[in-house]
Amino acid sequence: MTTFGRDVYDDVIVGGGHNGLVAAAYLARAGRSVLVLERLGNTGGAAISSRPFVGVDARLSRYSYLVSLLPSKIVRDLDLRFAVRRRTISSYTPTERGGRPGGLLVGGGEQRTRESFARLTGSEREYESWRAFYGTTGRVAEKVFPTLTEPLPTRAELRARIDDEAAWRMLFEEPLGQAVERNFADDLVRGVVLTDGLIGTFADAHDPSLAQNRCFLYHVIGGGTGDWDVPVGGMGALTDALAAAATKAGAEIATGHEVLRIDTDGVAPAEVVFRTATGEGRVVGRTVLVNASPQALAELLGEEPDRAAPAPEGAQFKVNMLLSRLPRLRDASVDPREAFGGTFHIAEGYEELRRAHAEAAAGELPSVPPSEIYCHSLTDPSILGPELVERGCQTLTLFGLHTPARLFGHDNQQAREVLLTATLAQLDAHLAEPITDCLAFDADDRPCIEAKTPLDLERELRLPGGHIFHRDLSWPYADPATDAAGRWGVATAHPNVLLCGAGAVRGGGVSGVPGHNAAMAVLGH
Template identity: 85%
Template structure:
């Protein structure tokens, strides 16, 4: 298959070794690996900038705050990728893991995880009156820690089979708990306190609409990826914001010789599986084509099917996101009703709101019935406490801070009738749940932009679908997969030998990891040997 005469005018090559559709972080990882290996690479990006969902922007007019607008924490990015590509990129560890406010006997308190073992143990004892829950917590996360050490290194290797991964984990109790039985069973067997149960379960629900006892085990797969990151499960803060990572990746790709063009929207891919494939794209000047011996698609499986002119698999349900993202800039952190903890500690980790176990169950049931949760669950963290570099000097001197809120159990279907109105209703209800634990309304602490508007923006799944073309607003492109499969494959292959999937919807995709990009590049490079 050949391109029309002059169709690649303006590009360095008539036929590229690899054409990459999409300049998000996974596409940039693939481009950097392939270019450094001496392959000719062209990246086509629809938007006017690279980065996809992993970008930093200044969303508030006239305000020098560079926020991670969509994705915001790094856990799954292997140090191997950072080292291999020589990225100028750093992360920082949060000193506090989480803070969960509660009220018992009419008195406010909070469960603080972090700040040293003795302090965490004491916090559990104040909540439950004994050491039982803390010891159960330690034992549970010791198990997930051992599992993380054994599973995480496999993510940048060819896929293990199910039996191989099970043997590598070498812990039948852990295997059954995470790979075979609904996570709710393990949570209920190991923990007695409703609040502790809820804190554990939240990692199974980030971007995943499922109940603790969902038989599909979607919640288990989400939990697995949240506890294995880096081989430790720690969630780290990207220094300079998420855009610092994708800027470094774009620099590494260009330094290796890759061409990156923005404002180029891929429309079609034509391939017979063996001859070079033809990619048709659209720019402001019209349509054009480019030819690649291989095409790597950094988009969802649904988008890939559309590019190939294929119908989506009717057996696979349409992706549906279920998260609510809110970005804020504050003049100062709000005071807490719980005076035993400094707000700077409470907000530096994950601040859980309305995420008790029963609250999460009720919120899921209400959303599944087509109603907004009456007590919307969410979690907040403050990036600028760990990494103040995202704020300009004037904001830093004034004591300003960012807050990032991530809401759970808000599936796209709830916004279909009136996205704008439902967004506002949900935002009001979500902030009311937070205000119940504050000594002052959060809105009293918001900064204002140059036009006098409060510095707060909210994104629903439908907003993410419109802005980023995430199918159904699903941040993982589709439900997460188990990290095993057919031996000898990388989890990026499609029915067409010269078309690979390098986005979050690949096997072992999801999150800001670069793993699908790495694996697509490895699949191509090893096939060429």
């Protein structure tokens, strides 16, 4: 049994992912005694860097990989040594029309983007629609993003703050597909817009639940601009900085401590029971902050999960690769360093996305799997060892859509292999050489590629159903609440137990927002 610095802590934090570390740093800086208990042998959760390939000095952001929702306020408040780098290209989407390869390049300056739209569609009308549409989302982002680290506004308050009825209706009331179809005519452009509503979210463009709208909203408001940036040094650089900030402020962090149970009556200090390699132990916290899913919280409290809520289900396919070189493209007009420098969309036309969703909803793996790729090392080569940089090696991270966990339940390994083959085939259709010819090899002479299904993420990270947001994303507003935890969106049924993970209101993604908000609730702000 582990011996800690004290028997009773002001705050015990269950889970050392990035949100738990944010909460720990804020609370410790406020002079409170804080203990973080983490099941794994390292902090960071899904926001880590690791070397997945034997004998290869490449530190990949293995699970989460880009930063948009992390408020600069948190970086400043906690004095974090952490930076992000802007990508010069936003996206490249290859296609073939009239038997000739081409594509849509967004970025590299307004004129290049305008010309790319004109080549694709034959006129500038689609580009003007693009500018107008993202002008609207940009204005909404400026209004909404600052509220994420403030007490929750009501629906009416947020609507008044946005002060644009057309934008409110487009994003908050009608299915996203209506806005996409109303504003854009080209199938490929429509698909590129829609993808931001489908990251980790299994929904159709016209889903009446508006899950796709909530996902889209969080993807276009980050930083008040919607930009998705590359974490310098990899995602692990963020969580390492957070752990250092928490420790410097006086928080204790204990890895290899799996929490088994939380005993509380909601009033008296709670008892947290944990397990280590040497046995079980207990510690008391006046407040317990849980950086885990609502489903995991219910299990720790010995309660039944909310049966009224749908069971969480992830819907993404993650592939990490290390290449000996970037592949050549069939579209010779585009430099591969630019094409892969932003987000490289594959099989993400509007109709392709609709078909993939329909097939998955019917219980079949998508026959034409949609996915998108980005290359961290083009923007930030620091994640590669000097020898790999000298050889011209590059990383590729692929994120597949419309692959819900239910498709892998019968035989996860076989389904993973089938989906990987089909996904790489869709990429190869736009390359002048097979992607497998470009893979680097590890010290055991195996190709540097790994694939993870939702079930793999559930097993490795305890994400319920492999859901990267712990559950479907929430709207960033709520009914008026009377206590601090409710006002900050982190309340549970127990006053001294708060939710500080991605499943909190305004959770999801690498943001630190739930950790910040839980700390503010504890401090009575």
